[in-house]
Amino acid sequence: MSNGPILMRENRYHEIKAVLARLRLDSSARLVVLVDKDGQQIAVHGELGDLDTTSLASLVAGNVAATGGMAKLIGENEFPTLSHEGEKESIHICVIGRVLLVVVFDDRSSLGLVKLRSKQISQELANTFAEIERESATPGAKNSLPFSEITDEEIDSLFSPA
């Protein structure tokens, strides 16, 4: 691996959740999800219903990766926002460094409002994530990894039912 793992502590997680909650309220959105560019879901807030957010995270990352590839073909670095408007439900995606802010909204809101509110909190999320990356890179963080003292037996035990 070229980089170490990203470690998100509980305080950062709650910071992010609070930002997502505020965005959801301010934009009258149904759901707000924060996703890593590699397709991992980081945090979610809102009306989940039976929505499969794991699949959503993976597809959003694939979508951003594909449009990023298109951007490069025409000489752009990336497209910082993507919007998909459906008959009832819509999705707005905002690229913020290595994370993707996904807002799912319906006719209680509008694309203009969602774009505006997403843009307003982008810097805050970018700063929080820069802190998370900085904390993940410190030697102390690596020493406290839950897996740093894991034994071969513990790893093997994960596969015993297979």
Added chain:
Amino acid sequence: MTFINYASREINCKIVYYGPGLCGKTTNLQYIYDSTAAQAKGKLISLATETDRTLFFDFMPLELGTVRGFKTRFHLYTVPGQVFYEASRKLILKGVDGVVFVADSQEERMDANIESLYNLEENLQAYGYDLMKLPYVLQLNKRDLPNVISSCDLTSELQRKGEPVIEAVASTGAGVFDTLKAVAKQVLTELRKS
């Protein structure tokens, strides 16, 4: 890249199945999906063409169990194997924690295996990864077909760094979980080292 969430007590890792067109990458994932208990897996997403060839990727999340109080979740992806899907194939490797190379054991697919393996190394390099340092498993698939090259010859041609080599028949499930176990174990061991 492995993502460790202390709040939800989860460790998320990404594993990519790579290999030439029609080598059985999707079949590996389909077998894992069909054989896993509902509570341990999410949906299997397939972005495929109308003729069921992988267009962008297949994806399934799999929860293996808990270690030291953390749930271990593996996100399994396949890439499109056909040569002309190069652009989308490369995108899937971003953030990868472990790779399975699925080789097609049939004699007539040997050149395709070699081309795909070189392509894997090139695409990894583009992201700053080194195959020599990445958790990696070589699977020799389709061992049940009549026109296969011997495992010994395939291994000497395709093994890159002493990685585990596992014979498989993905359509029946033979070797499929052994392959997953071999790569997942390396990913977790790598995490311990980091």
